[in-house]
Amino acid sequence: MTARQLRLALVAAALCLGASRLVRRSCGAAAVPAPASGCNVRDPAAVLDMLLHVLGHDLRQPNASLLAWLALRQTRSQADAALMAQVGGHARRSLRHIDDLNRLLHETRHAYRMRRIAMETLLDAALDRVWSEAGEVGIRLERPAGRLPCIGGDAAMLASTLEWLLASAIGAAAPGTALRTACRGHAGGVALSIVFQPADDAGAAQLARPGPALLCAQRVVARHGGLLVPLQPLEGAAAHAGWYLWLRRRPRP
Incomplete structure (x- = not known):
C-alpha cells in the first residue's frame, strides 16, 4: 500500500469512527446535554459541523498520545535519543498535516464576512x-x-x-x-x-x-x-x- 493510499484509508476510517460516534451520541441524546450552541442535530449543516469536530479530535489523538509517551520515555533514558527524535518529528509532522486538513475542511463551512x-x-x-x-x-x-x-x-x-x-x-x-x-x-x-x-x-x-x-x-x-x-x-x-x-x-x- 502506498503512502497516499494509507492516508486515504486513515481518513476513511476516521470518518467511519466519527460517524459511529455521532450515531451513538444521537441515540443517547436523553442522557447527554444539548450542545451549548443549541444546534439541531436533525439539521444537516449542524450534523456536518459536529462530525468535523469529532473527526479533528479523533485524527489528532493518536499523535498527541504518542508525543506524550515520548516525553515520558525521554525522562527515563537517553540511550535511544536519536530514535525518539525521529519518532517525535514524524508525529509532529503528522499533527501539522492533520491540522492543515482540519483547517481546509472548516474553510468549506466558513461563512465569510467581508x-x-x-x-x-x-x-x-x-x-x-x-x-x-x-x-x-x-x-x-x-x-x-x-x-x-x-x-x-x-x-x-x-x-x-x-x-x-x-x-x-x-x-x-x-x-x-x-x-x-x-x-x-x-x-x-x-x-x-x-x-x-x-x-x-x-x-x-x-x-x-x-x-x-x-x-x-x-x-x-x-x-x-x-x-x-x-x-x-x-x-x-x-x-x-x-x-x-x-x-x-x-x-x-
Whole structure:
C-alpha cells in the first residue's frame, strides 16, 4: 500500500469512527446535554459541523498520545535519543498535516464576512505570532515602512492565511536569512510579497509543494477575488523565493 493510499484509508476510517460516534451520541441524546450552541442535530449543516469536530479530535489523538509517551520515555533514558527524535518529528509532522486538513475542511463551512480591514493590523498581528518562531531559527523579519493600504475581506480568514504564509516562508528559509515583506496598492487591489534571500531550489520547492494548507490558503484568497502564487528563485547571486499575494480592495460578496 502506498503512502497516499494509507492516508486515504486513515481518513476513511476516521470518518467511519466519527460517524459511529455521532450515531451513538444521537441515540443517547436523553442522557447527554444539548450542545451549548443549541444546534439541531436533525439539521444537516449542524450534523456536518459536529462530525468535523469529532473527526479533528479523533485524527489528532493518536499523535498527541504518542508525543506524550515520548516525553515520558525521554525522562527515563537517553540511550535511544536519536530514535525518539525521529519518532517525535514524524508525529509532529503528522499533527501539522492533520491540522492543515482540519483547517481546509472548516474553510468549506466558513461563512465569510467581508468588512473593511486595515492591512497594517492584519500584517502586524501575523508578524507578532511568528516572531518567536523566526527568532528560534535565526530568521530576521523585516516589515514594510509607512502606512499600508486598506482592503475589504474576512479578517479572521485573511489573518490565518497571512500567518501561514509567513510560517511556511520561515520554514523554507535558511538560518540567518532575512524575510522581507512589502505591500503596495496595485491595479485596484493590494499586492503583498513575502520574500527571503538568498534562496535555493529546495526552499522554493518546499513552498510550492501541494498540500491541504496551500489549498486552503488559495481557496481563501480566491474567495477574496485575489491571487496567490509561490515565487521561484531566479538565476544569480541575488536569488530570492517566497510568496506573491494580490487582493482586491473591494472583493466580490
